[in-house]
Amino acid sequence: MAKQTSTTVSGEERIIDLFRPLARHPGAFGLIDDCAAITPAPGTDLVLKADAIVGGVHFFPDDPAGDVARKALRVNLSDLAAKGAKPIGFLLTLALPSGVGMEWVANFAQGLSDDVERYGCLLLGGDTVSTPGPVTVSVAVFGSVPTGTMVRRGGAKAGDRVLVSGTIGDAALGVRLCRDVALTKRWGLSTAQTQHLIGRYRLPQPHNAVAEALREFANGAMDVSDGLAGDLDKMCRASGVSATIHTERVPLSDAARSALAADPSLLEPILTGGDDYEILAAVEDAKLAPLRHAAAAAGVTLTEIGSIAGGDGARVLGGDGKVLAFRQASYSHF
Amino acid sequence: MAKQTSTTVSGEERIIDLFRPLARHPGAFGLIDDCAAITPAPGTDLVLKADAIVGGVHFFPDDPAGDVARKALRVNLSDLAAKGAKPIGFLLTLALPSGVGMEWVANFAQGLSDDVERYGCLLLGGDTVSTPGPVTVSVAVFGSVPTGTMVRRGGAKAGDRVLVSGTIGDAALGVRLCRDVALTKRWGLSTAQTQHLIGRYRLPQPHNAVAEALREFANGAMDVSDGLAGDLDKMCRASGVSATIHTERVPLSDAARSALAADPSLLEPILTGGDDYEILAAVEDAKLAPLRHAAAAAGVTLTEIGSIAGGDGARVLGGDGKVLAFRQASYSHF
Numbered sequence: 231m232a233k234q235t236s237t238t239v240s241g242e243e244r245i246i247d248l249f250r251p252l253a254r255h256p257g258a259f260g261l262i263d264d265c266a267a268i269t270p271a272p273g274t275d276l277v278l279k280a281d282a283i284v285g286g287v288h289f290f291p292d293d294p295a296g297d298v299a300r301k302a303l304r305v306n307l308s309d310l311a312a313k314g315a316k317p318i319g320f321l322l323t324l325a326l327p328s329g330v331g332m333e334w335v336a337n338f339a340q341g342l343s344d345d346v347e348r349y350g351c352l353l354l355g356g357d358t359v360s361t362p363g364p365v366t367v368s369v370a371v372f373g374s375v376p377t378g379t380m381v382r383r384g385g386a387k388a389g390d391r392v393l394v395s396g397t398i399g400d401a402a403l404g405v406r407l408c409r410d411v412a413l414t415k416r417w418g419l420s421t422a423q424t425q426h427l428i429g430r431y432r433l434p435q436p437h438n439a440v441a442e443a444l445r446e447f448a449n450g451a452m453d454v455s456d457g458l459a460g461d462l463d464k465m466c467r468a469s470g471v472s473a474t475i476h477t478e479r480v481p482l483s484d485a486a487r488s489a490l491a492a493d494p495s496l497l498e499p500i501l502t503g504g505d506d507y508e509i510l511a512a513v514e515d516a517k518l519a520p521l522r523h524a525a526a527a528a529g530v531t532l533t534e535i536g537s538i539a540g541g542d543g544a545r546v547l548g549g550d551g552k553v554l555a556f557r558q559a560s561y562s563h564f
Numbered sequence: 565m566a567k568q569t570s571t572t573v574s575g576e577e578r579i580i581d582l583f584r585p586l587a588r589h590p591g592a593f594g595l596i597d598d599c600a601a602i603t604p605a606p607g608t609d610l611v612l613k614a615d616a617i618v619g620g621v622h623f624f625p626d627d628p629a630g631d632v633a634r635k636a637l638r639v640n641l642s643d644l645a646a647k648g649a650k651p652i653g654f655l656l657t658l659a660l661p662s663g664v665g666m667e668w669v670a671n672f673a674q675g676l677s678d679d680v681e682r683y684g685c686l687l688l689g690g691d692t693v694s695t696p697g698p699v700t701v702s703v704a705v706f707g708s709v710p711t712g713t714m715v716r717r718g719g720a721k722a723g724d725r726v727l728v729s730g731t732i733g734d735a736a737l738g739v740r741l742c743r744d745v746a747l748t749k750r751w752g753l754s755t756a757q758t759q760h761l762i763g764r765y766r767l768p769q770p771h772n773a774v775a776e777a778l779r780e781f782a783n784g785a786m787d788v789s790d791g792l793a794g795d796l797d798k799m800c801r802a803s804g805v806s807a808t809i810h811t812e813r814v815p816l817s818d819a820a821r822s823a824l825a826a827d828p829s830l831l832e833p834i835l836t837g838g839d840d841y842e843i844l845a846a847v848e849d850a851k852l853a854p855l856r857h858a859a860a861a862a863g864v865t866l867t868e869i870g871s872i873a874g875g876d877g878a879r880v881l882g883g884d885g886k887v888l889a890f891r892q893a894s895y896s897h898f
Binding site for chain 1: 574591593596597598599600601602603604606609610611612613614615616617618620621622643644646647649655656657659688689690691693694695696697698700702704706707709711712714716717718786787798801802892
């Protein structure tokens with residue numbers, strides 16, 4: 231609520247100028263109006279999602295500004311991918327502490343600009359405010375699907391196979407490496423392996439290229455953001471089914487495999503730690519082959535890790551075939 | 565990034581349960597999916613806006629939780645009103661410090677629920693995260709207009725009259741009273757007058773009832789959130805016109821009039837302080853009468869305060885007919 235002395239161009243306007251090149255959508259009105267307007271294509275639904283990331287919670291305060299921006303957008307794009315939706319655009323609210331200078335904001339805008347191009351998801355508008363707290367970035371993202379075809383979390387059916395994209399657990403190990411550099415040695419990781427895991431924490435790689443195939447072939451899907459075990463349980467509850475997955479089938483990166491070999495207790499953070507931003511899907515037998523084919527064409531590996539049955543809840547079986555118990559199956563902020 | 569010990573129902577899920585009754589829109593999927601989906605009516609545009617409010621910046625940390633929630637939604641609804649859009653729904657991201665308990669969140673949800681009913685704007689989804697900073701509430705709101713009819717900030721034309729809704733400056737005085745109780749006496753205010761001004765700061769009263777009439781009769785409009793003088797200047801720049809308004813025509817509440825009489829220097833915060841959430845509109849002569857009529861039917865008073873001409877920039881004339889100079893014409897966070 232503090233006021234500044236007179237300036238012809240306020241800091242707020244200089245910040246808006248940095249973001250204007252990202253707002254090429256005609257409905258963004260060059261960021262000079264109060265609101266944006268979009269004309270949805272006939273026969274489509276708009277798919278909506280908002281997710282926030284907070285300094286000291288979802289990223290480290292000294293993470294590169296461009297990566298912070300890209301993470302904020304990507305955690306939202308990951309949801310659109312899992313829902314089979316094509317990105318349209320997003321609104322950004324950026325809360326900045328007073329210590330953050332224009333260079334940080336310029337780097338933030340540049341990182342965001344890179345992903346605007348990469349994912350074809352344009353800035354539609356937003357709000358920049360000051361905060362006595364940490365940098366807080368909230369994104370509301372919009373995508374489109376043909377009417378009624380959003381892939382639902384609650385669509386899994388008994389008999390479906392459970393698939394997961396990419397590799398699981400990298401980010402959960404990466405954040406531990408960020409906090410404690412000594413772990414690199416204890417886990418026997420090469421520099422490249424350490425970089426891989428930290429990179430997976432710092433910058434999610436959402437699989438938007440596979441969205442259309444999911445819409446065509448998956449009964450149900452969600453993104454894995456709060457940990458595979460807990461997110462699978464959420465899918466089961468939403469679908470009214472049970473799932474059984476096998477630990478040894480869960481796809482791990484070479485780096486995660488090395489760390490797990492050095493410390494078997496890492497299995498729990500790998501399966502429950504979250505920040506994976508991979509896709510979890512339930513797919514019936516007949517559609518496995520065409521989905522895999524389409525995913526491979528999009529450069530995305532899908533691995534079958536288990537199956538859906540009647541009943542309720544997710545079971546994770548260890549190598550000995552026994553059900554694993556976790557302290558907490560998924561990340562909760564509270 | 566801290567983990568809790570095992571619980572069958574996480575705090576995050578208990579918070580979601582509090583908000584579930586607000587999410588009656590079928591596309592909110594009962595808050596159990598990753599995303600919401602809405603099917604825009606054929607022939608309509610979706611009008612989009614995101615605005616955040618931060619504890620210690622936009623509200624006081626000890627303001628009632630229900631009022632904080634309602635303010636967060638209302639500052640966004642105010643933009644929809646000025647754009648002539650009908651509210652559909654919103655996404656909420658709520659960043660909560662650890663000191664905030666479930667009772668605060670329950671009161672927040674109850675206040676939000678009241679406004680969901682009042683404005684017919686349903687919760688579509690959201691995200692709740694922890695923060696080491698203050699409570700931060702970001703809302704992305706969605707409204708609809710017939711395609712291509714959003715009232716633009718840049719639509720003002722030479723010859724238009726400048727109208728403003730309600731009264732100006734109340735919130736700017738209200739926040740000063742919140743900070744310094746001694747001002748009540750210095751400004752010679754009654755308890756009711758003080759309550760009025762503080763109430764206007766704490767809880768905006770957006771005029772969504774007048775949205776349709778604005779769409780029908782206004783050439784241009786925006787909401788007054790950063791101060792009348794500066795916001796009028798923004799409208800002029802967006803429209804490529806100039807405006808001249810007369811201080812003595814600016815509508816003031818009885819309370820603001822009393823304060824101004826006691827301290828004439830308050831004219832500046834009244835005209836530049838912001839948080840008014842009134843509507844500023846440019847309207848051609850022939851449409852003044854039908855707009856006023858429609859606004860009156862909706863219970864909204866519109867006051868003519870000046871006119872639009874060629875040229876650029878806003879001029880505010882004092883009682884002596886001379887142009888007033890302000891230290892800063894509108895609020896800027898930076």
